[in-house]
Amino acid sequence: MANKVRPVLLLPVAWSPYPEFTHGLHDGLPLLPTKWAPPHLLATRRQLNALGKRPGGQDPVALLYGYSETGHCQWFANLYLISRAKPKLPMTPRKWHALNLANLARRECKRCHRARDYVIPPTFGMCFPCVEASENTNLSNENGADPWAA
Numbered sequence: 106m107a108n109k110v111r112p113v114l115l116l117p118v119a120w121s122p123y124p125e126f127t128h129g130l131h132d133g134l135p136l137l138p139t140k141w142a143p144p145h146l147l148a149t150r151r152q153l154n155a156l157g158k159r160p161g162g163q164d165p166v167a168l169l170y171g172y173s174e175t176g177h178c179q180w181f182a183n184l185y186l187i188s189r190a191k192p193k194l195p196m197t198p199r200k201w202h203a204l205n206l207a208n209l210a211r212r213e214c215k216r217c218h219r220a221r222d223y224v225i226p227p228t229f230g231m232c233f234p235c236v237e238a239s240e241n242t243n244l245s246n247e248n249g250a251d252p253w254a255a
């Protein structure tokens with residue numbers, strides 16, 4: 106339903122004592138188009154992260170929405186109250202260790218089980234030498250003869 110015209114409604118909202126203009130409700134939350142959300146009161150998870158904060162268990166109070174550049178795809182983002190956000194938790198040695206293990210898993214080839222210097226592309230699921238090797242086996246015929254032999 107791209108570019109659907111939404112009605113403008115005055116609704117009671119969590120960030121103001123007065124009803125505010127919204128684009129209606131979506132999943133029970135007030136819907137705000139981009140640039141309608143007050144930036145000093147509401148923030149997305151990424152914006153909170155940039156402020157050094159996290160939602161801290163609070164539920165979203167509104168939904169921000171917009172359209173992709175082509176207009177074919179609609180996106181939504183949860184908006185949280187900045188006043189109820191908690192400070193980000195610091196990284197501990199155990200958290201760094203878990204992050205390193207997760208990054209190592211992204212670099213390990215599922216076929217030859219070697220850790221590469223790059224992230225294995227999920228579309229291939231294997232490192233580039235393994236991709237080349239599998240492409241070369243596809244070239245050979247059922248007899249196992251060298252396809253390039255004269």
Ligand SMILES: [Zn+2]
Nearest residue numbers: 214217232235
């Ligand atoms: Zn490999």
